[in-house]
């Protein structure tokens with residue numbers, strides 16, 4: 001209905017329309033379009049140099065746009081002959097190098113950016129933000145006396161204090177050790193959800209993107225490969241680039257011999273053109289020890305040639321007649337030994353097919 005559509009449009013906080021950005025005449029961002037609704041947390045995931053930070057800089061206004069349009073709450077902030085200054089866009093920023101002022105206490109650090117409020121309002125806002133990030137007892141402390149994770153929480157409180165329309169986070173956890181990184185990632189997600197803050201988060205860590213986001217943008221060489229929920233991106237990747245982004249993946253060429261052996265493959269691949277090689281992809285965890293023969297699954301035998309232990313799971317290198325050498329993930333509770341012959345299966349819905 002029209003009223004639903006209008007409501008939906010009003011819900012859009014950031015709208016990016018066909019944007020391009022060039023450095024030294026080289027296109028770094030190429031025809032990027034997407035939008036973010038109120039309260040959504042979106043990640044931009046991509047390898048080093050693909051343009052993630054450039055995209056954030058263009059949205060914040062630190063970099064001018066080469067072409068296209070950017071709207072924040074329906075106001076055009078960048079476009080043909082329009083460039084609203086960064087401080088007037090209502091955008092909050094959180095970077096890896098926190099940029100807390102070292103010589104002033106936490107309370108004053110958070111008050112920075114609240115000059116439009118009176119003394120009482122400032123105090124109330126600082127307390128509210130410190131409570132949100134569970135740092136209220138540290139208001140009278142200097143930044144250098146806090147741990148890395150605590151400093152990052154204060155930096156978040158400072159960016160949230162002016163109540164920005166959208167928060168841009170550029171690899172905010174990358175300076176921290178892995179355990180703290182994962183814990184803080186979930187904590188920050190809860191804080192952002194609690195405050196209904198619309199957020200755009202840059203990372204090159206696939207697990208972090210899966211944990212943190214409502215939706216993920218996969219960026220490759222300045223272009224969007226896929227924009228979808230973590231579940232869809234992981235289980236229904238659009239192409240081999242996206243499928244390969246989340247850790248190890250097995251890749252096997254589809255031959256007539258393979259299709260003859262596993263007729264179920266034929267059912268799945270009818271849409272593929274004849275003149276292109278077609279590859280079958282499956283993740284190590286898609287392989288499981290066969291419970292019973294099911295013609296809808298791919299069932300095969302393998303011999304274990306090596307086992308790598310990771311605590312709760314193991315990665316086993318297998319040799320198979322059908323697929324050559326492949327990698328499988330099993331629970332470390334399984335009693336597996338090098339040289340064992342095992343019967344395995346891959347569920348039909350865990351197979352991907354892409355031309356290459």
Ligand SMILES: Nc1ncnc2c1ncn2[C@@H]1O[C@H](COP(=O)(O)OP(=O)(O)OP(=O)(O)O)[C@@H](O)[C@H]1O
Nearest residue numbers: 023024028046047048049050051052053054055204
């Ligand atoms: N100021 C600049 N002048 C010229 N080229 C630049 C400038 N800033 C970035 N680039 C180039 O633009 C491309 C994209 O850089 P960007 O920093 O956006 O990548 P990124 O995806 O954020 O990478 P990383 O994950 O390593 O931070 C890179 O090739 C980089 O060398």
